[in-house]
Amino acid sequence: MQTEKVVNHIVNWLKDYATNAGVKGFVIGISGGIDSAVTSTLCAKTGLKLLCIEMPIHQAASHVSRAQEHISQLKERFSNVSDTRVDLTPVFEEFKTEVSLEGKPTTVDMALANTRARLRMTTLYYHAGLLGLLVAGTGNKVEDFGVGFFTKYGDGGVDLSPIADLLKSEVYEIGAFLEVPESIMKAAPSDGLFGDARSDEDQIGATYPELEWAMQMKDEGKSEDDFTGRQKEAFQIFMRFNRSNTHKMIPIPICEIPKNLK
Secondary structure (H helix, E strand, C coil): CCHHHHHHHHHHHHHHHHHHHCCCEEEEECCCCHHHHHHHHHHHCCCCEEEEEECCCCCCHHHHHHHHHHHHHHHHHCCCEEEEECCCHHHHHHHHHHCCCCCCHHHHHHHHHHHHHHHHHHHHHHHHHHHCEEEECCCCHHHHHHHCCCCCCCCCCCCECCCCCCCHHHHHHHHHHCCCCHHHHHCCCCCCCCCCCCCHHHHHCCCHHHHHHHHHHHHCCCCHHHCCHHHHHHHHHHHHHHHHCHHHHCCCCCCCCCHHHC
């Protein structure tokens, strides 16, 4: 990958999109992970206003410290960056008092995890509307178009996606080029939606290199019968997520009414 040229391409794309939309810049949620770190740095490089928002909900201490380190670095490097912190923990806890928590523990936990993401989306759009900004998404190609590892109308609810055509390995390559803090570069990827330090690999059951490989194999028309051992297992994991999350990765189905019925 021609890293510097890719960075310049994304920065120019962001700048042109914001200018054509008549907005002042971008707002982005900072999680302490590589995707939000790279995306926010790319947005900062446009020279347009960038608001970075921390939105903790019972957040793991390691996530909080990495997010704060990254924001501090961005503000030192770019004069167009500002930040704010919105503690959503009380909002989340109040929400839980108003809904039923009956059901299988795993189902309830997943529903609440997705609720965290949707509360954050609401917070980002509040500030975007208030300040005339666009919500920049942080999803990469593997998450957005491979396994659908995001929350519908949560972190998937954005105005534009600067890094959605980049594999996770390419995001790391750009992160190194952009001098993202080492603590973030070395941290295990995590969505931070469960209030602990569990990683994406813990949830998915496969590493991002494995998922990238499986995504490429699917594109080449391979099936699970073409592999054995761990390769077969990784490919099956990828395909299971790909099939079950297809609804996230395609446009919302519309019931089209035949003209003769109107």
